[in-house]
Amino acid sequence: MHDMPGYDYHIDIPGTVLFDGKQAMKGYALNKMCYDFNKAENREAFKADEEGWMARYGLNEEQKAAIRSRDILAMIDAGGNIYYLAKLAGIFKLSVQDVGGLQTGRTTEEFQQYLASQA
């Protein structure tokens, strides 16, 4: 988070990357690709040729690597916004709880138990 000094308008909240101008600049190509997944034909095109589709949107190496390894935290570090990434997660058939588990080192069941434990 210290790669762009002068752009830290925020307090530190552990485990939380605020999606601000800094992240928006970094993640534009990735988020645009994901936004376009609103259309079924774009989802199919990605599934048919992931590399070609990522190149078409100009994703950088960090973003491509995060997608290749299905690494949600790395996608967020690379500027991904969770609302757009959720559309990508849908292509990978990941539920919101799957995504929660993947980011917190829990199985989906453990993540669901964690949610319920806060009642």
Next chain:
Amino acid sequence: MARILGGITTSHIPAVGNAIQKELYDDPYWKPFFDGYPKVHQWIQDNKPDYVINIYNDHGLGFFLDRMPTFAIGAAHEYRNEDEGWGLPALPPFPGAPELSWHIIESLVADEFDITSCQELAVDHGFVVPMQLFWPGAPNNPDMPRAVPISANTVQHPIPTLNRALNFGKALRKALLSFPEDAKIVVLGTGGLSHQLDGQRAGFINKEFDQYCLENIVHNPEELTKITRQELVKQAGAQGTEFLMWMMMRGALGDEVNEITRNYHIPISNTAAGTLLLECA
């Protein structure tokens, strides 16, 4: 002149749409959530609003980061529900009320709220799930009021302050009360309560903070304007910032309200689900 009947808040989790489609009302997981709505249905039947102002946040269907309005107001004849990327069947369009929309836009801009007007606006789960919850079968419900969507940015920081949200609601109230039609209006505030989808802190829920917000929003919303945006993220979770919509709704109701019903349940999907119906005194 138009009259504001009251305001209703609810979480707008996408999974709710699916549960409605499958009629999981008595399922043990869903029952404590759906039990929060019969009193709302009764109130709507008793009061039959003519218009609904639906204050929600878009999640990447109607707007992208190329142009991200802080506050946007729909001014369309109808609002299409579209595929959000998950291939779920879209609902039929919701009827709009462009004359009321433009009246609100005129009044808000005159009051120096520089909104974005939208003559086309696709609406996502943030808009449609509350409609389905309050008007079963929506939009195909005989009592379905014509709608004006208002969307506030919670996708990208900087987001509006809680104070701005409350003041927006107050300006909205002024606009609605000066609409020259003998009409009954209900205002929705959708989203929240505490939840976080992203990062190592995903799954974070904060019951104590939610209860504090629920308590104060009824009779003491000004108290909540002391919460900074950073603190809101910290206390409510990264997506708990949707509480801004509740503040916008509350501002539109005036000082005195009566609480008709309240429900709170953890968890629905990743979220602490809250419902509140406030009637204008």
